[in-house]
């Protein structure tokens with residue numbers, strides 16, 4: 001079907017001016033019936049009055065007082081004494097007869113049982129059919145074909161009223177015709193008498209039952225459908241005729257009353273439920289449509305609405321006759337009917353003239369259409385369909401834009417790192433000299449032994465200045481007892497502390513600890529840290545020791561070039577080229593280069609060597625990194641190696657082969673743990689296990705990288721030999737050592753862990769692997785914290801705040817061990833050595849807060865380590881310890897070791913306590 005051609009437009013349509021696709025409201029009529037004999041017998045009174053042709057009034061004084069509306073207006077209202085003919089002529093006829101002009105139409109009767117629906121629809125159907133035949137008679141220039149079908153929906157089952165079998169009809173969705181009713185009889189009408197005959201069959205077939213209100217109540221929804229097809233006789237047989245085809249539906253709905261009101265029981269009650277389901281859906285559809293066609297309209301919720309969908313807001317002209325009983329006893333149902341009518345009159349439909357073309361006419365029409373399209377294609381600026389091409393381009397553009405965003409982020413990060421590095425170099429040239437390191441042509445060289453500073457300095461940004469502890473109000477007068485350590489949560493007023501009342505020293509300590517910035521103050525170690533940051537290219541942190549600023553700058557320029565090239569119009573190929581060239585240049589960590597990622601990943605014990613280039617700790621900037629193979633990244637949760645400890649840290653069991661190894665170095669740790677309940681003391685076993693695991697992975701990765709590297713170029717190999725790590729290791733070790741100490745402090749790493757590390761890992765070349773992985777791990781952790789992110793470690797979430805809290809708890813735990821670990825003389829000696837008045841309050845707490853504070857003073861670090869080692873009952877027994885613990889990691893090419901005297905001497909200091 002399609003739009004009707006001008007030549008086919010019929011007189012009727014020209015006169016009515018409808019069917020042009022414009023919206024038209026549903027016509028809503030209200031018809032009152034007279035009081036029935038039964039109602040009169042019951043002395044029922046009529047409360048309804050049609051005060052004019054469009055307004056119906058409810059005249060019950062009681063109802064008026066209830067505030068309910070009493071007057072309603074519709075397209076037309078009919079009094080009880082009006083004839084059906086009048087209803088038909090003054091409203092329905094126009095719509096019903098649209099069918100002869102190729103426009104679908106539907107006439108509904110809606111109302112409660114016994115209100116006169118069937119009475120009205122019988123008359124309407126008869127008058128319409130009569131007029132149609134009359135029309136046909138008057139228009140013999142056209143050939144008409146009339147078809148009739150009838151169905152009922154009973155208990156949500158569709159039945160064919162013209163078929164003797166009782167089969168249920170299926171509703172099917174046809175891609176061309178829309179919804180069709182399968183196997184519905186479509187009888188071609190011979191004449192008017194034939195139709196009358198069929199109507200009587202329908203009446204006989206329809207489900208009729210008796211209710212308390214209607215002896216012959218229609219229990220089903222009945223739809224009679226008359227389809228009219230017409231063609232101009234002059235074109236018939238010439239192959240180019242067009243046909244108008246449309247249907248008119250006469251719908252006699254079942255009663256809209258509630259089942260209870262019809263005093264229904266048993267079968268009637270079941271019918272009522274189904275009837276109401278269809279009517280409920282009809283009401284919902286009408287209500288939704290009355291508010292505009294927004295959102296989903298639930299036509300499919302009932303057979304009735306599905307079949308009548310075109311009549312409800314679709315391609316049809318629609319009229320609804322709402323029938324009312326005037327009796328006071330039916331007032332509520334009558335009001336419900338009027339409510340439905342009020343909604344219905346807001347619903348619009350969109351009727352069109354339906355034209356069916358013959359095959360020949362269709363071919364002719366299509367040929368015309370092809371010619372039109374061809375001329376459009378040939379014409380300059382043609383509007384041919386570039387859809388697929390444009391879509392592909394859109395995808396490409398989106399991909400490139402995403403890449404540009406990513407590269408911009410990386411560029412900015414690289415710029416900021418360069419700026420930091422330059423600033424640091426500028427600010428700290430003098431410091432470098434003090435520490436025996438100077439920068440020569442962009443490379444850092446060690447210049448003799450560094451001088452160790454003994455002075456304890458506390459930056460205002462550092463952890464709490466322990467000196468402040470003496471100024472805190474004190475509660476206890478004795479040396480910090482366990483109680484005192486517990487009571488630090490609330491310290492009473494000290495008279496000397498003016499203006500201070502009860503406060504929490506825990507809070508004070510916490511505050512001061514938390515004031516420590518993550519970004520290090522400019523200093524020597526900062527240079528090291530910047531150089532060794534995992535965010536820098538591999539050559540800055542890798543084993544080749546090439547700390548070249550120029551190389552970094554080159555990389556930045558490479559990235560910039562790539563970005564610039566991306567901003568130019570380019571094809572997919574150029575984009576790929578840009579990515580490739582960037583990777584080839586060595587890449588920054590946050591680029592698509594995998595080499596840097598490989599370095600980082602090896603520090604994770606959770607990932608096999610195979611995964612070394614698949615994932616990187618998900619930093620803020622990288623989490624949307626498109627170049628990362630998503631499967632592995634999504635599959636594996638990034639975890640830090642288990643080298644920062646807490647309550648959840650793993651302990652080796654007696655079954656573990658390592659147990660006996662490390663227990664021999666723990667003097668009284670177990671006892672301490674049992675006595676004090678210090679479950680937070682990290683075990684040496686888990687420390688060793690984590691370190692070994694990381695080292696293994698790191699070594700495998702380094703080996704893999706070296707193999708690749710060796711195969712790359714011979715020339716490069718020569719250069720690598722010149723930069724033999726054995727030659728550069730002492731310099732690198734010192735830088736790493738200082739940086740690690742800084743990072744421990746910045747990341748609030750456990751003091752026990754620091755102590756284990758500093759006692760076990762020395763400047764032996766065989767330890768370089770541990771130094772490197774520890775440095776990378778800490779750099780990543782610091783970066784993670786500085787971005788406000790968290791890391792996952794041993795299944796626990798680690799944040800800056802949680803690490804501070806853990807460190808504070810550890811210090812408190814260590815303070816509680818003072819009395820048990822050291823004799824009074826030993827304690828006094830330590831207090832003196834650490835500059836703490838032996839009579840001062842909370843001296844134990846003050847001591848532990850001094851430990852590991854001064855990151856620049858190696859003597860302080862060693863002494864701190866010694867105190868902590870004693871407190872946790874850890875003592876070393878000679879150089880063979882590492883071998884016994886299985887920590888000796890000796891890559892074949894590094895068998896020859898070089899040792900630093902300073903680092904080795906630390907052992908002697910530690911044994912002094």
Ligand SMILES: Nc1ncnc2c1ncn2[C@@H]1O[C@H](COP(=O)(O)OP(=O)(O)OP(=O)(O)O)[C@@H](O)[C@H]1O
Pocket residue numbers: 032033034036080111112113114115116117118119120214216217218219253254255256323
């Ligand atoms: N306008 C009217 N004038 C005279 N009698 C009427 C009128 N409307 C209905 N009646 C009579 O009222 C009775 C009930 O009418 P009808 O069967 O049409 O109601 P209904 O709404 O179809 O009921 P149901 O839903 O139970 O089928 C019938 O006897 C019918 O002849």
